[in-house]
Amino acid sequence: SQQGEEDPQALSIQEGENATMNCSYKTSINNLQWYRQNSGRGLVHLILIRSNEREKHSGRLRVTLDTSKKSSSLLITASRAADTASYFCATDEGVGNEKLTFGTGTRLTIIP
Amino acid sequence: DTAVSQTPKYLVTQMGNDKSIKCEQNLGHDTMYWYKQDSKKFLKIMFSYNNKELIINETVPNRFSPKSPDKAHLNLHINSLELGDSAVYFCASSQLLGERYTFGSGTRLTVV
Numbered sequence: 001s002q003q004g005e006e007d008p009q010a011l012s013i014q015e016g017e018n019a020t021m022n023c024s025y026k027t028s029i030n031n032l033q034w035y036r037q038n039s040g041r042g043l044v045h046l047i048l049i050r051s052n053e054r055e056k057h058s059g060r061l062r063v064t065l066d067t068s069k070k071s072s073s074l075l076i077t078a079s080r081a082a083d084t085a086s087y088f089c090a091t092d093e094g095v096g097n098e099k100l101t102f103g104t105g106t107r108l109t110i111i112p
Numbered sequence: 113d114t115a116v117s118q119t120p121k122y123l124v125t126q127m128g129n130d131k132s133i134k135c136e137q138n139l140g141h142d143t144m145y146w147y148k149q150d151s152k153k154f155l156k157i158m159f160s161y162n163n164k165e166l167i168i169n170e171t172v173p174n175r176f177s178p179k180s181p182d183k184a185h186l187n188l189h190i191n192s193l194e195l196g197d198s199a200v201y202f203c204a205s206s207q208l209l210g211e212r213y214t215f216g217s218g219t220r221l222t223v224v
Contacts, residue, residue, distance in 0.1 A: 033212070044215070086153060
């Protein structure tokens with residue numbers, strides 16, 4: 001079964017605007033991660049947030065985690081054409097079940 | 113240098129054939145994975161190996177047999193290929209279980 005579901009499924013914004021993607025999951029987690037996948041390529045790790053953290057930043061990326069709502073959001077600020085890709089959240093349930101379960105992905109298109 | 117390399121990149125084969133996909137990582141990671149991405153971009157874990165030992169077999173048909181000759185290599189052999197096996201197969205590795213995967217660029221398998 002799918003652990004994470006991203007919302008929206010697709011998002012188109014103008015270059016320079018901010019993009020926000022959301023992820024909901026079902027079980028308790030050890031950590032949540034976001035990955036980017038460019039068309040025809042493998043996934044690239046962006047950021048990891050642990051279950052005891054609420055917010056994390058990395059360059060133009062900001063991730064929040066609300067374990068009470070079992071949800072996370074990824075904010076990309078000042079978007080660029082090169083940010084066009086699919087973005088996936090992935091959860092690790094922790095000890096005894098250390099594997100990443102991926103969500104359904106958000107297709108982000110940045111319009112120049 | 114490619115961190116996680118898969119070969120071949122494309123594979124077109126007839127139903128009933130047997131094929132192999134090779135994966136090598138030069139990151140010194142202890143854990144390697146195989147994921148299957150379907151036509152809707154949904155990623156599902158198939159296998160996980162830690163130091164050459166199988167730790168996850170996610171109810172994959174026994175036509176799929178992973179082999180890890182050493183911790184830098186994880187190959188996937190598929191017997192009696194079926195139409196439903198058509199997908200993109202990704203190899204990945206990580207130093208810690210469930211954290212910060214590095215993915216290969218994928219092998220697009222088409223069964224005709």
